[in-house]
Amino acid sequence: MARYALLSLLRGMLTLVAVSIAVFSLSRLTGDPRDVLAPENLGAEDEAALTAKWGLDKSLMEQYLSFVGNALQGDFGPSFKYPEETAVSVIAERLPKTLELGLVGVALTLGVGIPLGILAAARRGSWYDRAARGLALFGQSVPEFWLAIMMVWIFAVQLAWLPTSGHTGWQSILMPGIVMALFGVAAMLRLFRSSLLETLGTEYVKLARLKGLSRSRVVWKHALKPGAIGPLTFFGSVAVRLLTGATVVEIVFAWPGVGLLAYEAANARDFPVVQALALMTSAAIVLMNLAVDLTYAWLDPRVRLGQKAAV
Amino acid sequence: MSFRRSTPRLLTARETPSLSGGSEVDALSDAPRSDDPDRPRRKWSRRRRGSRLPWVPLFIIVFVLILPAILAPWLTPHDPLRGELGDRLIPPVWMSGGDSEFLLGTDKQGRDVLTRILYGARISLIVSAVAIVIGTVVGSTLGLLAGFYGGIIDRVVSWLVDTFLSLPVVLLALVIVSAIGPSFITIISIISVTIWAVFARQIRGETLSVRESDYVARARVAGASDLRIIVRHVLPNVANTLVVLATLQVGVVILEESSLSFIGAGIPRPQPSWGVMVADGRELILSAWWLTLFPGLAILLVVLSLNLVGDWLRDFMDPQTRQGR
Numbered sequence: 001m002a003r004y005a006l007l008s009l010l011r012g013m014l015t016l017v018a019v020s021i022a023v024f025s026l027s028r029l030t031g032d033p034r035d036v037l038a039p040e041n042l043g044a045e046d047e048a049a050l051t052a053k054w055g056l057d058k059s060l061m062e063q064y065l066s067f068v069g070n071a072l073q074g075d076f077g078p079s080f081k082y083p084e085e086t087a088v089s090v091i092a093e094r095l096p097k098t099l100e101l102g103l104v105g106v107a108l109t110l111g112v113g114i115p116l117g118i119l120a121a122a123r124r125g126s127w128y129d130r131a132a133r134g135l136a137l138f139g140q141s142v143p144e145f146w147l148a149i150m151m152v153w154i155f156a157v158q159l160a161w162l163p164t165s166g167h168t169g170w171q172s173i174l175m176p177g178i179v180m181a182l183f184g185v186a187a188m189l190r191l192f193r194s195s196l197l198e199t200l201g202t203e204y205v206k207l208a209r210l211k212g213l214s215r216s217r218v219v220w221k222h223a224l225k226p227g228a229i230g231p232l233t234f235f236g237s238v239a240v241r242l243l244t245g246a247t248v249v250e251i252v253f254a255w256p257g258v259g260l261l262a263y264e265a266a267n268a269r270d271f272p273v274v275q276a277l278a279l280m281t282s283a284a285i286v287l288m289n290l291a292v293d294l295t296y297a298w299l300d301p302r303v304r305l306g307q308k309a310a311v
Numbered sequence: 312m313s314f315r316r317s318t319p320r321l322l323t324a325r326e327t328p329s330l331s332g333g334s335e336v337d338a339l340s341d342a343p344r345s346d347d348p349d350r351p352r353r354k355w356s357r358r359r360r361g362s363r364l365p366w367v368p369l370f371i372i373v374f375v376l377i378l379p380a381i382l383a384p385w386l387t388p389h390d391p392l393r394g395e396l397g398d399r400l401i402p403p404v405w406m407s408g409g410d411s412e413f414l415l416g417t418d419k420q421g422r423d424v425l426t427r428i429l430y431g432a433r434i435s436l437i438v439s440a441v442a443i444v445i446g447t448v449v450g451s452t453l454g455l456l457a458g459f460y461g462g463i464i465d466r467v468v469s470w471l472v473d474t475f476l477s478l479p480v481v482l483l484a485l486v487i488v489s490a491i492g493p494s495f496i497t498i499i500s501i502i503s504v505t506i507w508a509v510f511a512r513q514i515r516g517e518t519l520s521v522r523e524s525d526y527v528a529r530a531r532v533a534g535a536s537d538l539r540i541i542v543r544h545v546l547p548n549v550a551n552t553l554v555v556l557a558t559l560q561v562g563v564v565i566l567e568e569s570s571l572s573f574i575g576a577g578i579p580r581p582q583p584s585w586g587v588m589v590a591d592g593r594e595l596i597l598s599a600w601w602l603t604l605f606p607g608l609a610i611l612l613v614v615l616s617l618n619l620v621g622d623w624l625r626d627f628m629d630p631q632t633r634q635g636r
Contacts, residue, residue: 014474018474019479026490143566143610145569150604152596153600247574251574270489289473
């Protein structure tokens with residue numbers, strides 16, 4: 001188990017190295033970073049300062065190492081758009097808003113997706129099952145940005161039930177939360193449904209029924225536990241998507257989180273902020289994957305005990 | 312042969328826990344792998360056994376995506392990029408003030424919305440076709456090699472897959488765009504870079520189980536070379552998965568392209584990408600809702616249809632569900 005955890009950790013680190021190289025080379029290999037990275041109206045004095053700061057007179061390798069060194073200390077340089085703040089402080093300011101939205105998304109994903117999936121499996125073939133599958137199909141096919149705009153149009157403009165955008169009260173989180181969660185709900189619903197259907201066909205579940213246990217008891221007690229392992233590990237990637245893929249939703253609802261920040265920063269060519277966001281997001285993804293890996297390994301004795309999975 | 316259907320799932324889920332369990336096709340799958348013959352499911356099984364062609368989705372794919380992409384210039388008299396300012400913001404034909412020359416209305420610059428949607432299909436189709444071809448070729452080659460040879464090749468490929476699947480695509484796209492600006496090539500590269508990993512992961516899992524099969528062992532005994540075994544024996548047996556996955560991924564790519572275009576990191580203006588059209592319509596949603604509604608509807612219908620056809624293909628190619636067992 002320890003060896004497995006260590007290997008997972010190592011892989012995660014390698015991933016981060018790869019991302020940092022990608023981000024770094026994008027800033028260096030596309031020409032003189034001073035042209036790309038610096039604001040347009042830059043004085044000669046500032047330019048000299050930037051050259052010294054980024055060590056542009058040194059070799060690429062040295063530049064990369066100092067970039068990583070600084071990044072590890074949370075130093076991505078000052079934000080271009082807000083010169084008195086650093087890139088990291090700009091992000092830190094916005095992060096809680098994204099987490100707030102992400103938590104609502106996660107809660108909806110689990111709280112709605114799983115029960116719907118279980119019910120669909122338990123009543124396979126019923127009208128309810130068909131409706132749930134329709135919802136799942138819709139959630140996987142609808143472009144989020146368009147759904148968001150349409151919801152604003154219907155619920156905020158036409159019906160005037162909810163605020164159009166921004167971060168004002170609890171009502172303002174409803175629409176972005178629902179749009180964000182829709183994909184996760186769809187994924188969880190389908191995963192739980194198919195996984196449960198599979199478990200419901202196994203011998204021990206049939207035996208439980210033969211013993212005279214009620215149908216609902218069998219579904220909830222016997223089938224659910226083993227049937228939930230697979231989908232829940234997939235939840236890792238759903239959660240990552242929720243916490244990081246909020247950009248589009250935040251833009252439409254003018255939600256002041258890091259997704260909107262990334263968009264604004266990219267438009268303002270605030271490169272340090274975009275760079276820092278890209279790296280921090282990959283770090284979050286790597287951590288999430290690591291957590292999923294370890295949970296999975298812990299649940300599966302073959303991995304936990306260091307045996308090779310049976311073929 | 313229940314062997315092929317039942318093992319890959321376990322293998323992809325258990326052998327590669329780092330891939331977050333469950334494979335892409337499984338994640339999207341409705342069909343349970345083991346059917347229980349004892350349970351009464353009248354309607355359901357009848358529907359399955361029929362396994363009719365999904366006519367409506369196929370119809371939508373042909374008439375909203377493929378035909379417009381090929382025939383756009385001949386289907387419409389208007390120019391997708393230039394309009395008459397005198398024709399600005401004309402509503403759809405069935406509304407008061409509509410003009411039968413502009414069936415779905417016009418935008419702020421007097422361009423016909425329907426024309427732009429038709430040309431937009433061309434962009435969606437080109438982007439997804441290129442990305443899927445690259446993804447299929449690169450992904451299945453690496454997946455076959457990793458699954459077949461195992462060992463160090465497998466480790467390297469699996470790590471690459473993990474890495475590329477955990478790239479923050481939207482943010483990297485924004486990084487690239489803030490550095491070098493949006494372009495056709497940029498968006499195709501961004502999407503291709505992520506899409507191959509999905510194929511590699513799936514094909515690797517399937518290859519792992521096919522490798523252990525009797526016919527591969529026999530081919531080996533008969534003296535077939537590795538290349539011959541991979542091409543003649545493994546590839547045909549993972550081809551079904553490849554077709555299903557490719558179909559489903561076309562929808563994913565179209566969604567991805569339109570999202571990136573929407574945030575300004577995809578197809579540059581004034582090209583009529585569906586995502587760009589929705590973005591342009593957004594500020595005018597109060598006065599000119601048709602600018603947003605119709606291109607978004609085009610995306611929704613096409614992706615929905617692709618998903619339905621993909622689901623149908625998977626059921627159709629799976630002998631168990633096809634025979635309605």
